[in-house]
Amino acid sequence: xxxxxDATQSCWSCGxxxxxxxxxxxxxxxxxxxxxxxxxxxxxxxLNLDTAVLEREFYALSRRLHPDVFAQAASQERExxxxxxxxxxxxxxxxxxxxxxxxxxxRLEGVELEEQSKRATEKxxxxxxxxxxxxxxxxxxxxxxxxxxxxxxxxxKKTGEDDPxxxxxxxxxxxxxxxxxxxxxxxxxxxxxxWDRAVDSGTEEEIRLIRDxxxxxxxxxxxxxxxxxxxxxALE
Amino acid sequence: MADNIVGIDLGTTNSLVAYMQGDSPAVxxxxxxxxxxxxxxxxxxxxxxxxxxxxxxxxxxxADHAVYSVKRLMGRxxxxxxDELKLFPFRLAxxxxxxxxxxxxxxxxxYTPPEISALILRQLKRNAERFFGGAVTKAVITVPAYFNDAxxxxxxxxxxxxxxxxxxxxxxxxxxxLAYGLDKRQNGIVAVYDLGGGTxxxxxxxxxxxxxxxxxxxxxxxxxxxxxDNLLITIALxxxxxxxxxxxxxxxxxxxxxxxxxxxxxxxxxxxxSTKLDVELLAGKRYQREITRQMFEGLIQPVIDRTVGPTKQxxxxxxxxxxxxxxxxLVGGSTRIPRVxxxxxxxxxxxxxxxxxxxxxxxxxxxxxANILGxxxxxxxxxxxxxxxxxxxxxxxxxxxxxKIILRNSTIPASAxxxxxxxxxxxxxxxxxxxxxxxxxxxxxxxLARFDLNxxxxxxxxxxxxxxxxxxxxxxxxxxxxxxxxxxxxxEIDVQPSYGLTDEQxxxxxxxxxxxxxxxxxxxxxxxxxxxxDTILAALAKGKKNPAWQELTVEERRNAETLEQTLIAAKDSxxxxxxxxxxxxxxxxxxxxxxxxxxxxxxxxxKGKAMDQTDLEEGPAAGHPVAKAEFK
Numbered sequence: 050x051x052x053x054x055d056a057t058q059s060c061w062s063c064g065x066x067x068x069x070x071x072x073x074x075x076x077x078x079x080x081x082x083x084x085x086x087x088x089x090x091x092x093x094x095x096l097n098l099d100t101a102v103l104e105r106e107f108y109a110l111s112r113r114l115h116p117d118v119f120a121q122a123a124s125q126e127r128e129x130x131x132x133x134x135x136x137x138x139x140x141x142x143x144x145x146x147x148x149x150x151x152x153x154x155x156r157l158e159g160v161e162l163e164e165q166s167k168r169a170t171e172k173x174x175x176x177x178x179x180x181x182x183x184x185x186x187x188x189x190x191x192x193x194x195x196x197x198x199x200x201x202x203x204x205x206k207k208t209g210e211d212d213p214x215x216x217x218x219x220x221x222x223x224x225x226x227x228x229x230x231x232x233x234x235x236x237x238x239x240x241x242x243x244w245d246r247a248v249d250s251g252t253e254e255e256i257r258l259i260r261d262x263x264x265x266x267x268x269x270x271x272x273x274x275x276x277x278x279x280x281x282x283a284l285e
Numbered sequence: 286m287a288d289n290i291v292g293i294d295l296g297t298t299n300s301l302v303a304y305m306q307g308d309s310p311a312v313x314x315x316x317x318x319x320x321x322x323x324x325x326x327x328x329x330x331x332x333x334x335x336x337x338x339x340x341x342x343x344x345x346x347x348a349d350h351a352v353y354s355v356k357r358l359m360g361r362x363x364x365x366x367x368d369e370l371k372l373f374p375f376r377l378a379x380x381x382x383x384x385x386x387x388x389x390x391x392x393x394x395x396y397t398p399p400e401i402s403a404l405i406l407r408q409l410k411r412n413a414e415r416f417f418g419g420a421v422t423k424a425v426i427t428v429p430a431y432f433n434d435a436x437x438x439x440x441x442x443x444x445x446x447x448x449x450x451x452x453x454x455x456x457x458x459x460x461x462x463l464a465y466g467l468d469k470r471q472n473g474i475v476a477v478y479d480l481g482g483g484t485x486x487x488x489x490x491x492x493x494x495x496x497x498x499x500x501x502x503x504x505x506x507x508x509x510x511x512x513x514d515n516l517l518i519t520i521a522l523x524x525x526x527x528x529x530x531x532x533x534x535x536x537x538x539x540x541x542x543x544x545x546x547x548x549x550x551x552x553x554x555x556x557x558x559s560t561k562l563d564v565e566l567l568a569g570k571r572y573q574r575e576i577t578r579q580m581f582e583g584l585i586q587p588v589i590d591r592t593v594g595p596t597k598q599x600x601x602x603x604x605x606x607x608x609x610x611x612x613x614x615l616v617g618g619s620t621r622i623p624r625v626x627x628x629x630x631x632x633x634x635x636x637x638x639x640x641x642x643x644x645x646x647x648x649x650x651x652x653x654x655a656n657i658l659g660x661x662x663x664x665x666x667x668x669x670x671x672x673x674x675x676x677x678x679x680x681x682x683x684x685x686x687x688x689k690i691i692l693r694n695s696t697i698p699a700s701a702x703x704x705x706x707x708x709x710x711x712x713x714x715x716x717x718x719x720x721x722x723x724x725x726x727x728x729x730x731x732x733l734a735r736f737d738l739n740x741x742x743x744x745x746x747x748x749x750x751x752x753x754x755x756x757x758x759x760x761x762x763x764x765x766x767x768x769x770x771x772x773x774x775x776x777e778i779d780v781q782p783s784y785g786l787t788d789e790q791x792x793x794x795x796x797x798x799x800x801x802x803x804x805x806x807x808x809x810x811x812x813x814x815x816x817x818x819d820t821i822l823a824a825l826a827k828g829k830k831n832p833a834w835q836e837l838t839v840e841e842r843r844n845a846e847t848l849e850q851t852l853i854a855a856k857d858s859x860x861x862x863x864x865x866x867x868x869x870x871x872x873x874x875x876x877x878x879x880x881x882x883x884x885x886x887x888x889x890x891x892k893g894k895a896m897d898q899t900d901l902e903e904g905p906a907a908g909h910p911v912a913k914a915e916f917k
Binding site for chain 2 (some may be wrong): 136
């Protein structure tokens, strides 16, 4: 296990070599060390994470780091507790969500994830710029057809027409997209297993390939999510 | 005993102060013996500040000398409160500038909303000090969970102006959950539905071995019992206009009279199926109207339906279905309305928990949190509150879009780091606009603050790398710090809320309040001394009828009567020390009388007891010491 404390100095209070968030000898809170979220919890940089263990650790650290515990402490310790507990909360929030956890790890690995979020869409709308969108090749045909249907629906809405057959078509397409969306999550979980193995014993090339596949899964997943959102908006 | 840290519920309609009494929290009553201090502030004809129950009569007698529901104005600007101005008799200062902190006229004076809140807080502080017999300087104050940064900051400022060190702002529904959890000590998912006088909050918490983890919160800071009252007032005003041709909308006293009547009717309808609205108007005219619960429910439905959206959103954010909630706790006076209870029951598919006093539970929870912050006790040592930020925090980026950097329902403290650079060579300053809210466009979110990163070392465009750290503390208040990474220069930035007071203003208000406090203190001393004088004078009058009086020497009796006259004269002066001296002298001068009375009472009591034991027939009064004494 990686101990971030190993890399840092001694306890400010008693001078002993410091452990992670507290001095191992006197128990005093320490300033936040520049570690990543996995290291903060003392976890290896792996993606299959037992969220029950994570939650237990989160509660245990909260009991010791939260500012409430330091309400009567000196101002310097109060400040460190604030820094440490905000980092604890940020780390927990990121790691407990499987997608955020994957994105975070990829960012640690130097990957710049493509922005296909709602935010980017809204921004594109507001600024009139074209959003960078790459349609996954296996979806090209389906997306082309769906967009035609959606366009037709918008036209009908304007003229007040009602076409049950069209709505059914769109409904079917939406269902198919949602199935694909769920399937992508299983695909991602498969990659997690490979990643966790490769981290221990894989070659650099293997690691790079798994990383690229995860990026691809996440991008496709984002793309479908946005598409479903567009469908929902059109159906409203 | 360590410092007394109190818990304060600073409510729209009522405020309370509570403390931890051993293992359980208790409300500290006011001088009038009542737990609730109405959040009403008035100025009397001598410009003396009156707070609470005593201030209420001013609403009806001289409406422009009193103010209520000021919590609705906390942390808000003129342009935010146009709706409130239509419904509440707030009178803005005439010289108010755009962008300035609101100032409200009370009589001839003007106050900012934090100052008015501070007057209420000072009353609560005083109540607690009288109760403890010592100074109270530290407090936990509750705020609606859905309060934004500016509203929280304004509440903290109010505490400081009142001379309180605000150790923590706690969200009201969370405080209620603490009080509930202390009592129940069960793990599970709890929803707190809090509909108060002016605000609505819904919070969903996970209780796990003493950890109270808020998983989602939502609400509306302008929704509550006040809105229901206003509906009824509008109807009454319309009726009166139709029946008598009287337009009373501009008549502050009449509107307050109607308001008082509709509140009574509203309360009555929680236990009765029908009630009568009865208001005495000017010139002997009388407005009367029967209101049935059915009519009332139809009328308020649109108001209470506004709680549905936030409730559903909170459930969705928590990722929970209604039937996964183990208990629903009701908080706030408006949850006494049967229709509201029914709505909650329908929403959560279960009967809500109504054992807690909805008016007091928030203050009790604040006292629990105060105890935790004070180092805890046996009852609270395992308890820890993990709350969330109710609104997303964002910054404005190109195209007027909000870039959300800390999402709502993130556990606090929470932080986010952003990197900025320059657009032109040699640029030394970057402007940052901080927003709060869920909308995509910056103009639809609330502007929290604008600030500049200054003194960036001149470099080629795009070279500087400025790291800006946004941190929301455990109070839900934002702190921002910035550092240019290449030069390592640090620049601490204090976010000035768009409608906030500067530190200097708060400091000045605090100093002013000290002056007033000094006045108040003297005033209070005189009043208390007078009360004591009355007590001792009454005791003496009674003593003179006691046979013991005749046992005194003529000299002793004359001396006592002289001292009695001195006190009667001193009592009506404003001179505290003169009253005090006269009390002490009379006390000393009647010492022997008191002793003699005591002796008679004791001997009579012993005699009574002896007679009881010997079972002598001495009439029905036999066992009563005083009655016996009179037989002698």
